Amino acid sequence: MAVDPQNPGAGEPWAIRVSAAAREQKAARLRGAQTAVSLAVADASGPGWTGDTQTAFTGAIATTTPDLVLLADGLEAQAAALRSYADQVQHIKDQQTALEVRRDDLDGSLATARAQWLQATQEANGHYVTDQVAARRADALSRDIGDLKDDIAGVAAGWDGLVADRARADAVCVAALSTPAVLGRLAVFAGAITPSGQKLLDLLTGLSATDLKALLTARPDLLEGLAGADAEAVARWWSGMNGTGGEISAAQAALILLAPRVIGNLEGVAYRARDQANRMVLEEELAAAKAAVSAAEEMPSFWDMLLGGERVMNAHALEYAAARERLEHLRGIAAALAVVSSTGPRSLVSFSGGPPALGAVAISDLDTASTVTFAVPGMGSTGAGMLAWATSAENIYVGQARLDGSAQHAVVAWIGYEAPGVPPTGGFGVLGTELASAGGDRLASALQGFDAVRTDQPRLNVLAHSYGTTTSAFALTQPGVHVDAFISIGSAGLPAAVTSAGALHATEVYAGQAQDVIPFLEAGSGDQWAWVGRGSTAHPVNPIDVEFGATRFGVDGGAGYYAVTDHSTAVSAGEGYGYLDLGTESLENVALAAVGAGQDVSAYADPGLTDLQQAWIDSLTRGGAPYVR
Amino acid sequence: MADLVIDGALLRSVADRVTTAAAEIALDASYSASLDAELGSSAVASALRDAGIQQRVRADAVAHSLLEVGASAAASAAAFEQTDRRLSGGL
Numbered sequence: 232m233a234v235d236p237q238n239p240g241a242g243e244p245w246a247i248r249v250s251a252a253a254r255e256q257k258a259a260r261l262r263g264a265q266t267a268v269s270l271a272v273a274d275a276s277g278p279g280w281t282g283d284t285q286t287a288f289t290g291a292i293a294t295t296t297p298d299l300v301l302l303a304d305g306l307e308a309q310a311a312a313l314r315s316y317a318d319q320v321q322h323i324k325d326q327q328t329a330l331e332v333r334r335d336d337l338d339g340s341l342a343t344a345r346a347q348w349l350q351a352t353q354e355a356n357g358h359y360v361t362d363q364v365a366a367r368r369a370d371a372l373s374r375d376i377g378d379l380k381d382d383i384a385g386v387a388a389g390w391d392g393l394v395a396d397r398a399r400a401d402a403v404c405v406a407a408l409s410t411p412a413v414l415g416r417l418a419v420f421a422g423a424i425t426p427s428g429q430k431l432l433d434l435l436t437g438l439s440a441t442d443l444k445a446l447l448t449a450r451p452d453l454l455e456g457l458a459g460a461d462a463e464a465v466a467r468w469w470s471g472m473n474g475t476g477g478e479i480s481a482a483q484a485a486l487i488l489l490a491p492r493v494i495g496n497l498e499g500v501a502y503r504a505r506d507q508a509n510r511m512v513l514e515e516e517l518a519a520a521k522a523a524v525s526a527a528e529e530m531p532s533f534w535d536m537l538l539g540g541e542r543v544m545n546a547h548a549l550e551y552a553a554a555r556e557r558l559e560h561l562r563g564i565a566a567a568l569a570v571v572s573s574t575g576p577r578s579l580v581s582f583s584g585g586p587p588a589l590g591a592v593a594i595s596d597l598d599t600a601s602t603v604t605f606a607v608p609g610m611g612s613t614g615a616g617m618l619a620w621a622t623s624a625e626n627i628y629v630g631q632a633r634l635d636g637s638a639q640h641a642v643v644a645w646i647g648y649e650a651p652g653v654p655p656t657g658g659f660g661v662l663g664t665e666l667a668s669a670g671g672d673r674l675a676s677a678l679q680g681f682d683a684v685r686t687d688q689p690r691l692n693v694l695a696h697s698y699g700t701t702t703s704a705f706a707l708t709q710p711g712v713h714v715d716a717f718i719s720i721g722s723a724g725l726p727a728a729v730t731s732a733g734a735l736h737a738t739e740v741y742a743g744q745a746q747d748v749i750p751f752l753e754a755g756s757g758d759q760w761a762w763v764g765r766g767s768t769a770h771p772v773n774p775i776d777v778e779f780g781a782t783r784f785g786v787d788g789g790a791g792y793y794a795v796t797d798h799s800t801a802v803s804a805g806e807g808y809g810y811l812d813l814g815t816e817s818l819e820n821v822a823l824a825a826v827g828a829g830q831d832v833s834a835y836a837d838p839g840l841t842d843l844q845q846a847w848i849d850s851l852t853r854g855g856a857p858y859v860r
Numbered sequence: 861m862a863d864l865v866i867d868g869a870l871l872r873s874v875a876d877r878v879t880t881a882a883a884e885i886a887l888d889a890s891y892s893a894s895l896d897a898e899l900g901s902s903a904v905a906s907a908l909r910d911a912g913i914q915q916r917v918r919a920d921a922v923a924h925s926l927l928e929v930g931a932s933a934a935a936s937a938a939a940f941e942q943t944d945r946r947l948s949g950g951l
Contacts, residue, residue, distance in 0.1 A: 234901070242900020250895065250908075257887065264881035268926065271877040275933070279867030280874075284936045291929045292878070298922045299885070302915060309911065320900060401901045408907040417914060421907070441921040445914035 239397040240324030244317040251313035258306035265299045268292060298441055305413040312407035319400040323393050334386045341379040348372035417446050427456030432468045440481035447489035454490040457497055462683035465499025479504055496581050498680025502597040506578035513565060516584035520558040527551040560588040560614030567592045567621040574628050581647055588614040591645045592621045594628045600641030602690045604825045607674060609697025609723060610661045612650040620644045623800045623811040630822030647673050648702060661698055662767040664726055671705025675712045692716040692825050696800050696810060697761060698723045701770045707735040718824045720810040720817060721798055723764025725772040732780040741824045742774035742781040743817050745795035746838040753841060755807050760798040783835035784820035792816035871937035878930035885923040887916045
């Protein structure tokens with residue numbers, strides 16, 4: 232910070248010395264504590280106590296010694312720096328006082344001289360004769376004025392010198408307060424420069440739990456510099472801190488506790504750690520959302536309503552609706568996490584409070600599973616629907632486990648992007664690719680993060696439904712992204728540029744598509760919306776087309792399985808079947824593809840047109856004659 | 861496993877020393893207070909405050925560790941003596 236040019240001697244040297252003395256005294260007490268601890272260790276190391284507990288005791292004490300020494304050293308170094316600083320400030324303050332007195336004197340003399348010069352000049356230039364004496368006096372005063380101005384300029388230069396001296400003193404003191412003697416290994420973080428990316432990872436590497444707590448308490452936003460860091464580098468950094476047997480270490484626990492919003496979404500961090508961090512943030516967000524709803528339930532004041540009328544009431548209604556919606560989204564994610572299932576505990580592997588709240592709930596353990604499937608939903612997906620989507624994800628898991636019980640599976644209910652709303656109330660974003668492109672970037676990042684964490688290369692799949700296939704296509708065409716299988720169901724169309732399965736970075740590409748049916752008129756007999764989505768010029772590619780080159784599988788029922796009767800993935804019991812409902816041919820084939828048994832999927836048979844569709848075509852081709860069956 | 865020898869009085873003495881030391885370590889809020897007016901420089905005040913925040917966290921961590929260690933020593937002494945009494949009572 233710049234020195235105040237009006238007051239280079241700002242500050243109270245006596246108060247600075249008091250602070251220095253307090254630090255010296257505290258340092259002495261810390262030295263005393265250190266001695267007491269050393270004596271305790273010496274006592275504990277004698278013949279009166281041996282065994283594992285004694286070993287653990289002395290070991291635990293030993294870990295505190297470096298921090299104790301650093302604290303005492305640091306306080307002494309601060310005291311020395313502050314004493315020196317107080318002396319310099321005092322010196323500058325004294326000089327400043329002297330200059331102020333001198334400047335006041337000179338200003339007074341100048342004013343007097345100017346007044347005398349004006350008088351002498353008037354006397355010298357009379358109306359009829361020139362007063363030679365007065366003229367000489369005016370000349371002399373003029374010279375005096377010049378000298379006084381020179382002196383005042385000298386004072387100003389001296390003042391500038393004091394400002395420069397203070398700036399130097401400040402800089403020296405700041406440097407002395409930021410040395411390793413004071414801050415230990417954290418000295419590299421001193422100053423206004425905020426490191427990021429690889430540089431930040433390098434600086435963080437090797438810091439103890441105590442160092443990390445101290446650093447992040449002082450600079451809570453520091454880890455935000457890791458956003459976008461290379462996932463593989465993050466994975467190396469994170470796993471380098473692992474505790475015994477891969478458990479979460481004290482250093483990792485400190486990072487989770489102090490920067491949960493960063494750690495919970497940092498690609499490259501182990502998923503169990505991300506789960507811990509994200510659950511903490513979810514709790515915070517839920518509490519905030521509940522408070523927001525309570526606040527929004529309060530009616531505007533009488534005077535606000537009277538003066539603002541309908542405008543105020545509308546604004547209040549919108550605020551209330553937004554608060555309720557946000558709470559519903561968060562509660563949906565919490566509900567999906569709370570499910571107790573035979574598939575084991577679920578984890579929140581990514582989360583952001585939004586709005587809109589986004590998250591990914593993993594069924595089973597992403598850190599250890601040998602087959603992992605990211606399930607990407609389509610239009611209308613929000614946090615509020617996480618419970619249902621996680622149920623669909625669990626259905627896939629159950630199908631996989633039945634087909635291959637020897638492997639450990641995991642499925643991620645990934646609502647990690649802002650999906651388009653359902654038209655017309657939700658807008659017509661579903662016809663464009665803006666949200667799919669943005670979502671694709673996020674999905675690509677998640678997949679790359681998975682590759683970085685799981686260097687043992689388990690089987691990795693993406694299962695996508697409806698507009699989720701559009702989103703996934705954006706992810707799977709990015710450099711550095713590759714999956715073992717991409718499975719498309721009820722596709723709302725892939726981007727126009729993705730003309731074949733070969734364009735996707737997937738070893739295997741599968742597609743399942745129910746009978747295209749007319750919305751409302753043929754409800755309950757097939758997929759009424761996917762073909763509408765593929766009508767978009769932005770994402771017209773149908774992966775079920777033969778020329779696309781995917782392995783096509785059946786979903787219309789066969790071999791004792793249920794047929795898909797709706798575009799959705801889950802349909803209420805008794806009202807038909809969605810693509811991921813239990814007992815469907817669709818789910819069976821998805822599970823087969825996910826476990827790597829794609830050769831066993833049931834074949835797709837083009838269902839052709841429905842009777843009604845054929846009738847309409849016939850009617851049109853006969854010039855509008857009515858269809859008679 | 862190391863041979864087990866425990867002097868209960870020694871453990872309590874050790875625990876007491878460590879616990880007393882821990883109480884000396886904490887730094888109060890004055891170490892991380894804003895001293896802009898006293899120092900006359902926001903840059904120096906900021907550096908001192910940042911360092912103070914870190915020192916207070918470090919001091920708390922050290923004190924917490926020592927208290928835990930001291931408690932474990934005291935608990936060991938108590939557990940040993942209790943076991944010793946129970947065993948001797950059975951003879």
